Amino acid sequence: RAMDFLLCDGLHEAIITQETFELAQEIISKNKCCPVRGDKSTQNPLASLVICEKCGRKMQRRKNVKTSDLLICAEPTCDNHSSYLHYIEKHVLEVLKQWSNGYEIQKPKELQSEIPSRENLETQLQAIGKTESTLNSQLVKAYEAFETGIYDADTFLLRSNSIKKQLSELAVKNQEIQKAIDEQQTAERILQEFIPQVQRIVEVYETLQTAQLKNNALKEVIDHILYSKETAGRGHEEDFEIKIFPKLPKTSH
Numbered sequence: 001r002a003m004d005f006l007l008c009d010g011l012h013e014a015i016i017t018q019e020t021f022e023l024a025q026e027i028i029s030k031n032k033c034c035p036v037r038g039d040k041s042t043q044n045p046l047a048s049l050v051i052c053e054k055c056g057r058k059m060q061r062r063k064n065v066k067t068s069d070l071l072i073c074a075e076p077t078c079d080n081h082s083s084y085l086h087y088i089e090k091h092v093l094e095v096l097k098q099w100s101n102g103y104e105i106q107k108p109k110e111l112q113s114e115i116p117s118r119e120n121l122e123t124q125l126q127a128i129g130k131t132e133s134t135l136n137s138q139l140v141k142a143y144e145a146f147e148t149g150i151y152d153a154d155t156f157l158l159r160s161n162s163i164k165k166q167l168s169e170l171a172v173k174n175q176e177i178q179k180a181i182d183e184q185q186t187a188e189r190i191l192q193e194f195i196p197q198v199q200r201i202v203e204v205y206e207t208l209q210t211a212q213l214k215n216n217a218l219k220e221v222i223d224h225i226l227y228s229k230e231t232a233g234r235g236h237e238e239d240f241e242i243k244i245f246p247k248l249p250k251t252s253h
Contacts, residue, residue, distance in 0.1 A: 045214035053228040054080045081232035100199040223247040
């Protein structure tokens with residue numbers, strides 16, 4: 001191979017920007033093609049991602065020489081209807097574009113805990129702090145009352161134990177609220193880091209030339225997709241529902 005060559009700029013305007021080209025090359029270099037049977041190449045950009053919501057099996061591509069390839073549930077007893085693969089792929093890209101613009105993301109179960117807003121939690125912490133301060137003052141007064149003879153031993157123990165129990169309960173509540181705040185902050189940070197990654201995929205997706213490369217790119221940001229369709233036939237080609245779950249980094253506490 002000759003090593004003495006001259007590299008020149010092209011004469012025609014580029015179809016894509018140099019930045020988009022480099023992003024595509026980065027994805028290609030990070031994702032080597034998975035092995036396939038014989039001399040066949042992967043033809044399904046959604047391979048191993050789409051799961052039948054009714055029976056839990058992974059959806060499969062079925063080649064259709066007359067029209068377009070289908071995505072089907074291969075379970076004979078399952079009544080989930082198939083759809084054209086390219087329609088499902090189109091809807092997946094639409095959701096990714098919404099994610100990249102900061103719209104709501106379908107969060108995994110570990111990030112779906114129903115907790116109050118950050119402002120509400122902070123208000124609860126402040127209220128707990130004030131109550132703790134009041135109870136500590138009352139505990140000091142109980143000791144003073146015992147020392148000065150106002151409280152006998154039984155009265156002092158009854159009063160002080162009651163205050164200590166309330167303080168202990170408040171401490172547990174404080175920890176629970178602080179944990180909820182920490183979880184919210186972690187989830188928000190993860191999403192802030194995740195969205196730029198989705199934006200990169202959206203930007204280069206159409207420049208990827210094979211279904212395998214597109215599949216690899218989608219697997220960088222998608223954990224799995226739930227698919228369901230109740231009605232089949234002409235006019236219902238896109239009457240399906242998909243729920244896309246992102247591949248978010250694991251939270252650490």
